[in-house]
Amino acid sequence: MTVQFEIAALASRHDRKSFSCGVAPLDRYLKEQAGQDIKRRSALCYVACPQGEDRIAGYYTLSAGDVALKDMPDDIARRLPRYPVVPVARVGRLAIDKEFQGNRLGAALLWDAADRALRSEMGVFALAVDAKDEQAAAFYRHFGFVAFASNPLQLFLPLATIAKSE
Numbered sequence: 001m002t003v004q005f006e007i008a009a010l011a012s013r014h015d016r017k018s019f020s021c022g023v024a025p026l027d028r029y030l031k032e033q034a035g036q037d038i039k040r041r042s043a044l045c046y047v048a049c050p051q052g053e054d055r056i057a058g059y060y061t062l063s064a065g066d067v068a069l070k071d072m073p074d075d076i077a078r079r080l081p082r083y084p085v086v087p088v089a090r091v092g093r094l095a096i097d098k099e100f101q102g103n104r105l106g107a108a109l110l111w112d113a114a115d116r117a118l119r120s121e122m123g124v125f126a127l128a129v130d131a132k133d134e135q136a137a138a139f140y141r142h143f144g145f146v147a148f149a150s151n152p153l154q155l156f157l158p159l160a161t162i163a164k165s166e
């Protein structure tokens with residue numbers, strides 16, 4: 001049977017306690033920090049739950065950010081305005097519970113983040129992601145994300161590229 005998921009903003013009804021993705025700091029963030037970040041609006045958190053359940057199968061955080069123009073690859077920087085920084089929407093954390101990994105839920109959450117950034121009424125050049133290690137960076141490269149010259153664990157994908165492929 002295929003599990004259907006619902007994606008929503010993290011709320012008190014969601015069960016954060018049982019979430020386990022195999023990376024302790026990412027589990028801890030959901031349980032201990034996400035609520036405070038939401039209250040301060042420093043990052044919002046979206047969760048995927050199996051339909052009709054409050055169990056969290058995966059989550060990501062989304063916040064506004066910027067990256068230095070000088071860190072953009074030359075071919076892209078050439079086409080951008082000469083401001084020192086470029087606006088991005090940042091996926092700071094993304095994690096799927098071990099039970100649900102390998103079912104394209106990570107991909108679905110990534111595109112959900114892109115969709116929210118595209119629908120925002122502000123100028124946002126790219127979706128930027130922070131990968132915790134090389135394996136996570138490989139996950140993002142799989143979808144066409146490109147690393148910044150300054151840091152191979154920070155990657156981006158222009159939203160115009162995503163919009164075109166939709």
Ligand SMILES: CC(C)(COP(=O)(O)OP(=O)(O)OC[C@H]1O[C@@H](n2cnc3c(N)ncnc32)[C@H](O)[C@@H]1OP(=O)(O)O)[C@@H](O)C(=O)NCCC(=O)NCCS
Nearest residue numbers: 094095096101102103104105106107132135136138139142
């Ligand atoms: C990395 C993670 C988010 C991937 O989520 P997932 O739901 O298991 O992955 P998906 O099933 O959505 O994978 C989608 C595609 O990415 C590919 N993929 C998955 N992990 C990959 C990796 N590390 N490197 C390259 N490709 C990868 C899959 O093969 C799949 O390809 P396909 O669509 O062509 O078949 C998840 O395994 C996880 O939470 N890991 C622990 C925490 C973590 O590493 N977070 C990363 C952000 S810091």
